[in-house]
Amino acid sequence: MNLKTIQKISAFFTRPITIPPYRRTIFLFFYGTFVGILAFSGWYAWLSWHRYEQNSQYRLTLESDMVAAVTQKLLDGHASGLRFLGVQLQRADALHHPRRALTLLLDYQKATSDIASANLIAPSGQVIASTAIPAGKPLPNFRNNPAIWRGFQKVLQARGMRVYHPLRGPLVGDHWVIRLSRTVFSPAGQPLFVVATPLRFNGIEDFLSHLPLRTGTAVGLLRSDFYIEGRWPIPQGNLSKMLAHPVSAEGVLRQALQRDPHARHGTYAGVVAVGEPAYRFGAFTRLSRYPLTAFVSVPRAQWLAAWWRRQIQYPLVFLLIALGFSLAAYRRIIFLDRRWELQRQAFEQTLTTQATHDVLTGLPNRDGLRLVFDQALARTERQERLLAVGFLDLDAFKPINDIYGHDAGDDLLKEIARRLQDAVRRTDTVARLGGDEFVLLLEGLRGMDELDQVLARLQAAIERPFNVKGKMVSIQASLGLTLYPFDEGDADLLLRHADQAMYAAKARPGREDGSWVQLYHSDLGTLTMGDETLRQDFLRALASGAVTLRYQPLVALTTGLVAGLEALTRWKSYRQFWCMSVF
Incomplete structure (x- = not known):
């Protein structure tokens, strides 16, 4: 099969198809109506979604502001309590009198119901007194725990109250807490001891339970290094996992915080990997004086469900159904046309391949x-x-x-x-x-x-x-x-x-x-064969040095002066001379 045959077959498949006038009219009316329904439905859906999105983002921002305000007030009060407790322990020389220290810690824990325990830790990492360790049991030394010791060394250099990522340890237990600490320094600026009091998340949870939050709303706190300090409600089956290891927030929430690190408020939409990865809409508010960010988010499914209930009316539902049927018919037409086109292209490609390629090797012929x-x-x-x-x-x-x-x-x-x-x-x-x-x-x-x-x-x-x-x-x-x-x-x-x-x-x-x-x-x-053999022999002789070059002058007889130069090459094996004269 040659190229002319292929061109004839291709022209048969690609010939223009004449559509009758009445079919063209029906075709234009159908797709004109389809485009009109699509344009009106798209405009109405976009307008209603835009309004709902603005209102919902405003509401999420208010909720995150409330969570941030409550957390800010709670941490400010606890910072004052830690400062007072540090002064009392310093006056009592708590490092050298563990019993006095334990008494002060127990009194402070009774006065502050939100803390899980109160602990006094020496700069060496040795726990001097703790309300979380039963009497008679040895107190731990954080130097023996690399996971805690690295963070504890940073605490020794920090002034004021420090908030760091949650970590399950001997002084915390199976509680969701915000780990707080304060380092007391000597007049010379040397760290004397550290007071650590894990703050239960229960106080914030009690406040959140009274808010009119939508079903499925998640509220939490993030550190500036994106570790989760607290989350409500806690995903089922994930509490022990989150307490055993620090959990870092990933996804669109982290991207939104990194995109504008100085913004106090912000909104986001996308996949959030806090707990179970899911697509969520949310807002965040950064706390002042603390490396924490409060966030509130709702699942996309509930977001869309509320938009559908509040904004989409029965006329639009009808138009969407009509649009669905029209789209199904259009997709069916496109599918049949595409299948025919693929069959034609495959057949044409097969013919072209057979005509332009070798059957045995598959190479071009x-x-x-x-x-x-x-x-x-x-x-x-x-x-x-x-x-x-x-x-x-x-x-x-x-x-x-x-x-x-x-x-x-x-x-x-x-x-x-x-x-x-x-x-x-x-x-x-x-x-x-x-x-x-x-x-x-x-x-x-x-x-x-x-x-x-x-x-x-x-x-x-x-x-x-x-x-x-x-x-x-x-x-x-x-x-x-x-x-x-x-x-x-x-x-x-x-x-x-x-x-x-x-x-x-x-x-x-x-x-x-x-x-x-x-x-x-x-x-x-x-x-000839002899010429080719001679050429090959000469090339080998030239490479081996059997060909030599000599020069001799050409003298004019009338003047006795050198008038030119003659170059001679000698091939020893054939005893031949080649010459070239230069004047």
Whole structure:
């Protein structure tokens, strides 16, 4: 099947289809109505959603402000209590009198019902007194716990009340708390001891339970390093996991905080990985004087459900149903049309492949080579580089078919095609003209060195033995090359020159390095076997130093002056002289 046949078949499938006038009218009316319904529904939905989104974001911002205000007031009161407790412990010389320290800590815990425990810790990490450790049990040393010791060292350098990420430890227990601490310093600025009091989240939860929050609303506190200090309600089954390891907020909430680190308020929408990853809408408010941020968020499903109940009316529901049916009909039409188009393209591609590619090897055939040859010539001229056109023929391929059969010969040809494709570059083309003849188009060559590298890979690929019906068989090949634009001409002329060079390579005696390749030149057709042998011998003699160069002056007889110079080369093995005169 040739290209003309393919063009006729393609024209049959791509011929214009004439639509009757009444069908065109129905078609325009249907899609005009469809577009009108779509435009009105989109405008109404956008307007109602925009209003609802503004109102809901405003409400979420108010809720996050309330949570931030309550938390701010609670932490301010606790900061004053810690400062007072530190003064009392310093006056009582608590480090040297653990019993006095424990008494003061117990009194402070009774007076402050929101704290889970009260603890006195020396700068060395040793717990001096704690209301969380039963009497008679040894007090822990934080230096022995690397997870706590690293954070405790930062606490020793901090002034004022410090809020750090929650961590399950011996002084906390199974409670959701905000871990607070205050370091007491000496007049010289050295840390004397640390007072740590984990603050229960219950006080904030009691306040949140009285707020008119929507179902599914999540409220929480984040540190400036994005660790979760508290979350309400707690996801089922995640309390022990969150208490065992610090939980870091990920997703759109973290991105919103990082995007504007100085904004006091903000809103966000997207996937939030606090607890169970889910798409949520929310708002946040940063606390002043504390590295905490209060956030409030609701799931997208409930957000959309409330918008649907409050904003979408029955006329719009009807229009959406009509739009759905219209869209289903349109998708069905598009689906059928697309399926027909894919079938046509697949059939056309199959025909093109069969017409332009070799059935045995899958390589481009003569017609396929013609399609890419002109493009390769145009790219070569545009890039101002070299195009090597090669004609490759296998030597003594007929005995393979005679000895092992045509099936073995076909397998060998397929293996040769695969090796040739692996040896050349991605920009190169390998085609099969028939039998054991292959054509190579090596594009974009910058110089002869790059061509030599490709030829070396081709030679190595061909020289590897082939497995022919369980026997390892070695074959040889002859390659004729011509270089464009040094060899000017069209595709047919370049192929003839490469073919002529290939037959010259076949006629060479022996198989030394590089002798399987012949580069085309204009005198190749007039050279005899003896001329080619002489040329090869001269090249070897020149490389071994058997050719010498001598100079002798030319003297004018009338004046006795040197009028020129004659250069002579002597080839010792052939006892011949070549000369060139320079005047």
